Amino acid sequence: MSGHDHDHDHSELTETQLRVRALETVLTEKGYVDPAALDLLIETYEKKVGPRNGARVVAKAWADPAFRARLFKDATPAIAELGYAGRQGEHIVALENTPRRHNMVVCTLCSCYPWPVLGLPPVWYKSAPYRSRAVADPRGVLKDFGVSLPKDIEIRVWDSTAEIRYLVIPMRPAGTEGWSEDKLAELVTRDSMIGTGLPKGPAK
């Protein structure tokens, strides 16, 4: 990148920073926002709501057959049993990966993502490369993540065009028989619940 481009990028970022600050000041002075509520919103999604929630759901689905049945019948109330519900997760559907079928979730039109179980989406999920290619070349996208699936596995892509939010339930890794839910949850990666990755295996 040339020095000129770099300066340009830098000044644009500064302009955005100043603009956000100005807008927050105006909205606060007018009494439309309470800065303490803003801090709380940020803290919620930085510290409390994230993919560890989804990992708890997946681990329970692996370890508890009755929960698994409820999850696939109607995921929203099943997930609410663990205390996860609300904004951008009002209507959740759980997708079951099997030896014959792999699920992958995208939002080609914006960035729809199941916040209560996965938190806010990563940059790549919102990016043009993912949104453009997930529906046309999902195996190519998987390759970008270092994942290769056998040719005869069906790949089901789910474009989140309405208010239904999708959570992939990956297959339980072999060699984890008898593991506790806490231990199982440590194997569940964020990407394995989007369908761009697989869960970790037990450490050798």
Next chain:
Amino acid sequence: MNGAQDMGGVHGFGAVEPEPNEPVFHADWEKRAFALTLAMGTPGGWNIDMSRFARENRQPAEYLAMSYYQLWLAGLEALLKERDLVSDDEIVVGHSLQPPKPVTRILSPGDVAQVLYRGGPTERETNTKARFKAGDTVRAKNINPLTHTRLPRYVRGHQGTIERVIGCHVFPDSNAQGAGENPQWLYTVRFDGRELWGEGADPSVTVSVDAWEPYLEPL
């Protein structure tokens, strides 16, 4: 609108670049833009479909040049200005220059947890019967509205199968225009990859969208 937000199948964007150990936010201003957008939903009175349209309703070159939270910020500014809640002058100066418009309520810190936990469910009761059932063959209509829609271009005109009758949900095409919720039956419709992308496409791939009944016609 057929804008840059409708990205399914567009070529040339390159590889997906996962970021190891990615932080939730990449800059302090992103946190503030995010929180301002959520908090202003309470006094602002707009709905999620209006918010989405405010972000996508711009020249494609501009949309593609902006980062995600820059789009959120631009969308928020557009909604605020449309409703005369904030003026351009005020954003430039960085201070309130006019008295505030009366608003019914604002988001208080004590309400944050409950507001997030409640969310905004979009399912509605209905007396109407769903026109389609699981297994029905349908075609996504060829529509090109200048206004907000959630039927992506890559499925328009293509044949798919109803996989699931989801329920009756707020219809974004109406809701984004302030024309009411106009709830409609919503379906998961699955398309064969070769139907969407041609005979050379990977036969092991299927793609679904969630589509409201007005987007679909029977075959």
